[in-house]
Amino acid sequence: DVTYGWWAANSVVTNRSGRFIASHIGHTGLICFAAGGSTLWELARYNPEIPMGHQSSLFLAHLASIGIGFDEAGVWTGAGVATIAIFHLIFSMVYGGGGLLHGVLFDEKVEDSEVLQAQKFKLEWNNPDNQTFILGHHLIFMGVACAWFVEWARIHGIYDPALGAVRQVNYNLDLSMIWQRQFDFITIESLEDVMGGHAFLAFAEITGGAFHIIAGSTPREDKKLGEWSKFKGAELLSAEAVLSWSLAGIG
Numbered sequence: 001d002v003t004y005g006w007w008a009a010n011s012v013v014t015n016r017s018g019r020f021i022a023s024h025i026g027h028t029g030l031i032c033f034a035a036g037g038s039t040l041w042e043l044a045r046y047n048p049e050i051p052m053g054h055q056s057s058l059f060l061a062h063l064a065s066i067g068i069g070f071d072e073a074g075v076w077t078g079a080g081v082a083t084i085a086i087f088h089l090i091f092s093m094v095y096g097g098g099g100l101l102h103g104v105l106f107d108e109k110v111e112d113s114e115v116l117q118a119q120k121f122k123l124e125w126n127n128p129d130n131q132t133f134i135l136g137h138h139l140i141f142m143g144v145a146c147a148w149f150v151e152w153a154r155i156h157g158i159y160d161p162a163l164g165a166v167r168q169v170n171y172n173l174d175l176s177m178i179w180q181r182q183f184d185f186i187t188i189e190s191l192e193d194v195m196g197g198h199a200f201l202a203f204a205e206i207t208g209g210a211f212h213i214i215a216g217s218t219p220r221e222d223k224k225l226g227e228w229s230k231f232k233g234a235e236l237l238s239a240e241a242v243l244s245w246s247l248a249g250i251g
Contacts (some may be wrong), residue, residue, distance in 0.1 A: 013044040017110040017123040022102035029095030034089030035059060039081065048076035066149075067157045074165040120217075133216025136209040143205030146198045153195050160191055171195035 013020040025094055039059040052061045060081065063069050069081045073182040107113045111122040151215040152158070160167050172192040178200050188194060 016108050017121070018102055018108045018113075020123060021110070021121075022099045022106075025095050025102060027091045029099060031089050032095055033092035036085045036092060039085035039088070043078070043081055043085065065159050066152060070159070070166060072157070072166050074159070074163075076184055078172070087155055096187035129216045129218075131216075132212045136212030136214075136216060138214060139205045139209030140236050141209075143202045143207075143209060146202035146205065150195050150199045150202060153191070158191065162189075169195050171199040175200070 013023060042055075042057045042060045045061060046055065046057060052064065060069060063081060063084065066082065069076065069078055070157055071077050109122065113119055117185050121134060122130065123134075150171050155168070157166045157168040159165070160169075169191045169226065172190070173196045174193075177193060181193060181197065184196075
C-alpha cells in the first residue's frame with residue numbers, strides 16, 4: 001500500500017509494474033536523446049585549437065577519454081563522433097516507442113501479461129525472492145558493461161592523460177592491489193590498475209547476478225541459504241546502491 005504522497009518519485013506506479021517499466025524506458029530515451037543531441041551541438045561548435053574544458057565540451061571529452069575522435073597521437077580527427085551521436089538519437093526513438101508501448105498498449109501490470117517470462121519481473125516490494133531475481137539481472141548487465149569497457153581499452157585503447165595520447169591498456173588483475181585501492185582510489189595513477197579494478201568488478205557483478213537469479217528462482221521450500229528477514233527484503237535496493245558505490249571505487 002502507498003504510504004507517501006503523490007509528489008514522491010514513482011508513487012503513481014507503485015502497484016502498476018507495467019507503467020513503472022514504461023517510465024524507466026521513457027527516461028532512458030530522454031537521456032539517450034540528450035546525449036546524442038548535445039554531442040552534435042558540441043561537435044558543431046568545437047574548436048580543436050582551444051582546450052575542451054574552455055569550451056564546456058562535456059560529451060566530446062567523455063568520448064575523447066575512451067579514444068574516440070582522436071588518433072593515437074592525440075590529434076583531433078572527429079572520426080566516429082557524429083556516428084555515435086546519430087546512433088544515440090535513433091536509439092532514443094526506439095526507447096521512446098518502447099515506453100509508449102508499455103504505457104499505452106501493454107498490460108498495466110506485468111503479472112497480467114500472457115508471456116510467462118515477463119511475469120517474473122512483476123514488482124512485489126515485500127517479496128525478497130522477486131526483488132533478488134530482478135537485482136540479479138541488473139548486476140549482470142552492469143558486469144557486462146564493465147567487461148566491455150575492459151576489452152575496449154585492451155583492443156582499441158583509451159586516452160592516457162600522462163602521455164597525451166591514446167594507447168591500448170591491459171588490465172592488471174592484482175587482487176591485493178584491488179583490495180587496497182578501494183580505500184584510496186583517488187590516488188590511482190595507473191590505467192592498468194583502473195582496468196584491473198573494472199575486470200574484477202565485472203566478474204563480481206556477473207557472478208553475484210547469477211547467484212541472485214538462481215536464489216530468486218529457487219522455490220521457498222528448497223532454499224538452503226537461510227531465512228529471509230524483513231530487513232533483508234526491505235533494504236535490498238539500499239544494499240545494492242551501497243555495494244555498487246563501494247565497488248565503483250575500485251575503478
